[in-house]
Amino acid sequence: MEQSLTSSPIRVLIAKLGLDGHDRGAMVVARALRDAGMEVIYTGLRQTPEMVAEAALQEDVDVVGLSILSGAHMVLVPRTVDLLHARGLDDVLVIVGGIIPDEDVPALQAHGVHAVFGPGSSTQEIVHFIRAHVRK
Amino acid sequence: MELVQAIIDGDRHAIARLITLIENDAEETRAMLAQLFPHTGRAYVIGITGAPGSGKSTLVNQLAKHYSALGRRVGVIAVDATSPFSGGALLGDRVRMRDVSDDPGVFVRSMASRGNLGGLARATPDVIKVLDAAGYDLILVETVGSGQLEVEIARTAHTVLVVEIPGTGDEIQSLKAGILEIADVIVVNKSDRDGAEHTAAILEAMLSIEMPRKRPPGPYAGYPHAANLLARLTEYLQREKGLIRDDASWRPRVVRTVAIRGEGIAGLMDVIEEHRQHLLATREWEARDYMRLLSEIEQALRHRLTQQLLCQVDLDHLVEVVNRVFTRRLDPCSAAEQLLCS
Numbered sequence: 001m002e003q004s005l006t007s008s009p010i011r012v013l014i015a016k017l018g019l020d021g022h023d024r025g026a027m028v029v030a031r032a033l034r035d036a037g038m039e040v041i042y043t044g045l046r047q048t049p050e051m052v053a054e055a056a057l058q059e060d061v062d063v064v065g066l067s068i069l070s071g072a073h074m075v076l077v078p079r080t081v082d083l084l085h086a087r088g089l090d091d092v093l094v095i096v097g098g099i100i101p102d103e104d105v106p107a108l109q110a111h112g113v114h115a116v117f118g119p120g121s122s123t124q125e126i127v128h129f130i131r132a133h134v135r136k
Numbered sequence: 137m138e139l140v141q142a143i144i145d146g147d148r149h150a151i152a153r154l155i156t157l158i159e160n161d162a163e164e165t166r167a168m169l170a171q172l173f174p175h176t177g178r179a180y181v182i183g184i185t186g187a188p189g190s191g192k193s194t195l196v197n198q199l200a201k202h203y204s205a206l207g208r209r210v211g212v213i214a215v216d217a218t219s220p221f222s223g224g225a226l227l228g229d230r231v232r233m234r235d236v237s238d239d240p241g242v243f244v245r246s247m248a249s250r251g252n253l254g255g256l257a258r259a260t261p262d263v264i265k266v267l268d269a270a271g272y273d274l275i276l277v278e279t280v281g282s283g284q285l286e287v288e289i290a291r292t293a294h295t296v297l298v299v300e301i302p303g304t305g306d307e308i309q310s311l312k313a314g315i316l317e318i319a320d321v322i323v324v325n326k327s328d329r330d331g332a333e334h335t336a337a338i339l340e341a342m343l344s345i346e347m348p349r350k351r352p353p354g355p356y357a358g359y360p361h362a363a364n365l366l367a368r369l370t371e372y373l374q375r376e377k378g379l380i381r382d383d384a385s386w387r388p389r390v391v392r393t394v395a396i397r398g399e400g401i402a403g404l405m406d407v408i409e410e411h412r413q414h415l416l417a418t419r420e421w422e423a424r425d426y427m428r429l430l431s432e433i434e435q436a437l438r439h440r441l442t443q444q445l446l447c448q449v450d451l452d453h454l455v456e457v458v459n460r461v462f463t464r465r466l467d468p469c470s471a472a473e474q475l476l477c478s
Contacts, residue, residue, distance in 0.1 A: 008160035009248070034224040039248045044231035051237045051337060058244055060152035088149055107347060 010134055012063040015043045015052045016081065018070045026067035032123030033130070049076055049096060053083035056092060062134045069098045074107065081112040091135045097121070140171045146270050155245055158262045169262055175269035177425070179211070179276060180412060182290035184314065185255060186299030188281025191325040193232035194395040195299060196276050200233070200452070202401055203274050204241040210270035212236070212244040213263055215256050217280050225249070229278060243272060255279035255286025258379045258439075261432055282315060288319035290353040294424060297404075299323045300339065302331040311419045316342070318353065319388045320411050323404060327392035339390050354427035355434040373426060384418040386411065437451060448473055 014030045023045055041059050043051070045129050054066050064084065066077060077096055084092055088124045096108060097117045105116050115129055142150035154252050157165045171340035182199070193214065200210045214229035236242040245263065252258045256279055267275055279289050284321060290296055297313050298319035316322070316339075374381040389407045393400030415421040457474055460466040466474075 009225075010155075011156070030226055034219065034226045035222050037223040039218075039225045039227060039228060039246075041227045043237070044234070048238070051234075051320075054238050057149055057242070059246060060156045116460055134213050 010038045010063065010130060011059060011061040011095075012038050012040045012044065012065055012130070013052070013054070013056050013061040014060055014065045014067065015019075015047045016045045016067045017047055017049070017052060017066045017076050017112055018072045019046060020068070020070035021045055022069050025069075026065075029065060029067070029097060029123060029126060032127060038130070042127055049080040049083050053082050053087055053089070056089055057087045058085060061092065063095065063130055066094070066096045067098050068096065069084045071099070072100070074104060077113060078111045085112070093128070093130065093134050095129070097116040097126075106115065113122070137168065137171055137348075140168050143172065143266060143270050144175055146467040149199055151243065151266055151270050152245070152396045154261050154266055155259075158266070159247065159250070159259045160179060161255070161259075169265065172265060176265045177268070178272050179264070179268040179275045181264060181275045181293045181295075182364070182408065182414050183277045183279065183293030184280040184299065185286065185289050185296065185318075186325075187301070187304065188235045190281075190299040190301045191395045192278050192281075192299050193229040194280050194416045195297070195323065195325060195393065197233045197235050198228070198395050198398055198401045199276060199405070200242050200407060201235045201239070202245075204236065206273045207270045208241070210236070210242045211264075211267035211270075211275040212242065212278070213247060213267070213275065214244065214278040215249055215260060215280050217270055218248040218250045218443075220251070243267065243270075249280055251287070252288075254288030255282045256288045256292060258435075261292055287318050287353070289313060291355075291428055294415055295320045295407075295423065297321045297323050297410055298350075299325050300335060301326045302335045304335070320386060321407050322390045324390060324392045325395050327400065328394045328397075332392060336390050336392060343384065343388055343390070356433045369430070373423065377422075378425075379419055379423040379426065381420075384420040386414055386420075425458040445476070 007077060011034050014026050015024055030042050033040045041055065041061065043055055052064065052066070058082050066080060068076060073096065081094055094113050095115045095117065096113050100108070100118055104105070108116060117126055139150050139154055143154060146364060154165065154168065158169070160178060184196055185190050196212060196214065200212055206334065212233070214227070216225055216227045216298055218225045227246035227248060229246055230237065230244060233244055236244065247257045249257050249366050253414060256277070260277065264275055264277065269382070277289060277293055280284055288327065296318050298315055302321060302324065322339050324332055324339070355362065391400060391404045393404055395401070415424070457471045461468055461471050
């Protein structure tokens with residue numbers, strides 16, 4: 001694993017948005033980002049958009065990673081992005097993982113999602129994307 | 137100093153931003169902390185420590201929820217471990233804090249320990265000041281999962297809860313120095329499990345032979361000169377300020393809880409309030425404040441001196457010295473001496 005013993009690590013919020021109870025993917029990503037030298041705040045299951053946006057604000061994260069497999073992403077993800085903007089968190093990188101049909105990706109991106117990582121994405125891909133696009 | 141005013145006004149975004157800057161040891165925070173300092177000293181700080189998995193976060197969730205319901209503005213600082221290999225961290229305390237995650241009266245911040253070994257992050261005392269200045273009048277500080285020696289919280293909090301669970305260790309464990317010594321309240325959590333009564337009984341027995349504590353925990357007086365200074369300062373506080381009184385010793389209480397179901401929380405809050413009243417009545421509150429600030433000065437001094445010295449070290453010289461130590465031609469202590477004098 002690449003190491004980055006920097007004095008200002010990238011902070012990432014990983015949240016399970018909505019009602020599905022499958023968090024293996026979110027945990028694997030959280031672990032990979034930890035090993036890449038990031039500080040990962042893991043919120044656990046069944047988070048509402050309000051909970052995610054408020055946690056992102058209080059934790060002052062650079063990245064919000066949303067994991068969703070329930071099919072409700074077209075409602076919950078845009079709502080989360082809106083709530084982040086409402087709190088003035090305009091420069092936070094928003095990435096989504098889980099089961100997102102290809103045809104939904106452009107709409108999510110148009111609504112402020114920076115990247116979608118579906119099944120088969122490597123954790124290194126996610127690490128590289130974050131390092132390349134995060135503010136600072 | 138816009139950010140400073142925003143924090144005094146309680147702006148949550150500003151609070152979060154400044155905490156990050158403090159964690160990253162940004163140069164500009166020193167002046168801001170200096171401006172915030174006169175607005176601090178009002179919050180009541182409760183520390184929660186104990187072994188990994190003992191239920192600290194779940195307990196914090198319950199306490200924050202109940203205090204918030206009473207109208208208190210609650211700040212939560214939850215510290216988890218930084219990896220010594222990657223420098224990364226997984227901060228998972230929010231998972232147990234669902235009940236307060238969108239409560240407007242509660243502000244939760246997760247902190248990585250970032251190489252600090254005492255159970256807190258080096259920046260934790262400054263983060264407490266930010267929340268204090270922002271009007272959070274009750275601050276819950278959860279340490280990393282602690283073993284025997286992560287006792288920094290005792291210098292940081294007014295009241296320390298040590299969380300134990302049934303079935304860990306025997307009487308000998310309860311006699312050892314360290315974490316149990318710093319408890320004002322010992323919480324036997326997961327008390328619905330077998331052995332809870334036995335564990336509580338062992339702890340009670342230990343407390344019955346406890347000697348009264350002489351003074352609040354201050355800086356570690358491990359050097360001969362420091363011990364001497366600390367002894368004279370203690371004497372000064374007693375003689376001139378009337379602090380560190382004989383009646384200030386407190387016999388720690390044992391409280392049983394099942395935090396995940398909210399059982400025993402009301403009783404725990406009663407004991408916490410009793411301890412707070414005791415601190416105020418005996419002026420131990422001021423004594424602890426004095427010692428806490430003394431510790432902070434000592435740590436700031438240590439940090440400054442280390443930084444200052446590291447700035448002066450020349451890499452070529454460092455490599456040369458380390459090489460000589462590596463080949464056993466120079467011992468580490470003499471190496472430090474040489475680096476100091478270079």
